[in-house]
Amino acid sequence: MPDFMPVLILMGLAFAFAVLVILVTFILGPKHPTPEKLAPYESGIQEVEAPRSRFPVKYLTTGMLFIIFDVEAASLIPLAILMRQLKVMGLIELVVFAAILIVPFFYVWRKGAFAWE
């Protein structure tokens, strides 16, 4: 895999740059922590509820839908590249494949998965 060697080198340099900047942030600048400064920002009012509590399950549903449809997109890409060679057979495959995913798409739509209230 000689083609991926330059990518790894760029990754290494980018990583080194990021770590360097983070290390620099420890050296530069004044350090005067006070209890008020260290408190989480809460628009100036007292905190009522601890953060990192439970969050709406809606976000999780969106994540699961994403996995389904992104796998669809990912499996479509090899088919798309070979479309010129597969000709009508490829089109039929694509239509069948899309139909299998369009039905659940409208099902979750009707179930209200895309409505944010």
Place this chain on the structure above:
Amino acid sequence: MSDFAWGVVAALVKSIIIIVALLTAFAYMTLIERRVLARFQRRVGPNRAGPLGLLQPVADALKMAFKEQFMPGRAFRFTFLLAPALSVFVALTAFAVIPLGDRTTWGTSPIARAWAPFVSDINVGILYTLAISSLAVYGIVLAGWSSGNHYSLLGALRSAAQMVSYEVSIGLSVAGVLMFAGTLNMVDIVHAQVHQGIWYILAQPLGFILYGIAAIAEVNRAPFDLPEAEQELVAGYLTEFSGLRWSLFQMAEYINMITTSSVLATLFLGGWTLGALHGILGAPFIWYGIKVAFFLFIFIWLRATLPRIRYDQLMRFGWQVLLPLSVLNALCTAAVVAFDLQWWVSGLIGLFIILVVSIIYYLRLRAHRQVDKSGIVPKSTGLDQVLPASVRLVNIDPSQPPTSPTHATEPAATTP
């Protein structure tokens, strides 16, 4: 030295050039954005530091470096530091496959090929860019989670949901271009455009618009910059970050913009080519630069023009409009390619779909418009039908006469 060693040297030099160029572009992009936005608002913008304000980025960087960098007491220390580093790492890495010019023609030896104007020529180029740039969501989620702050957490969650929603449309709208090009390699995609004598924006107008919209949402730019909505979430996941750590997030955002513009230019506008004019030495960089600058200007233009859209609208738009349209685009393009039709058939289909969607949107906008030309608010459309419960501050019963809302919004008195 062996070929491999020469390859390493070439890759090192090119990587350093790319990183330095991206950081410089980021610095000057902030200045350009401020100047251009100022012009949109009939202001002058920062013009004091150096001629035309050209030293402003330097001043900003120095100021940022010497600010106090504090960490909230409740933050997870390691993740809090990891998040900005991860963001900028992902942003810099995604640029690896963007071609700034053709493969070298002055030699076929591995040493000569190693000096082509791109970091790597891997055969899954566009897939690599998509995969790496979607990792950007990790930096944002980790930042929001580790801050230990409600605003940060909400901003991060919103951002994550938004990015994954639009990611799907990106993958599907690229499929149309890939059907025409028949390859994933970025250089070969440009070659395919030269070979077929068109830019793919002509064959894929719908795909271009879908990719453009989804890409703006993907890099969290206006009008889709919900995660950092100042008015409701302070600064979203950025709330607890300061100094250089905050700059790293900004850096990642602008570099992602540049990468996205480059991908758009490569896939739809023929990358570094312009007719036969890219044969001249140095010209490819100019054409590439002009195309990327054009898209970057559009990013700023959109920010100056459009108001931020509401979160429920954003998610509904991504799933119910962009996703079906990109599937439709893929199916139409597949039909055109499978039956060996001319490229303009696909272009006309795309334009037709754009026209139909625009007409539908126009009609719906007219139907939903609350105030008509006479200035009378129609009784049928109460506020309840327009705003969902999650966005409303007060509940208004249209059947009751309006009362002063000041008492309704006042929070209950609490004793600390």
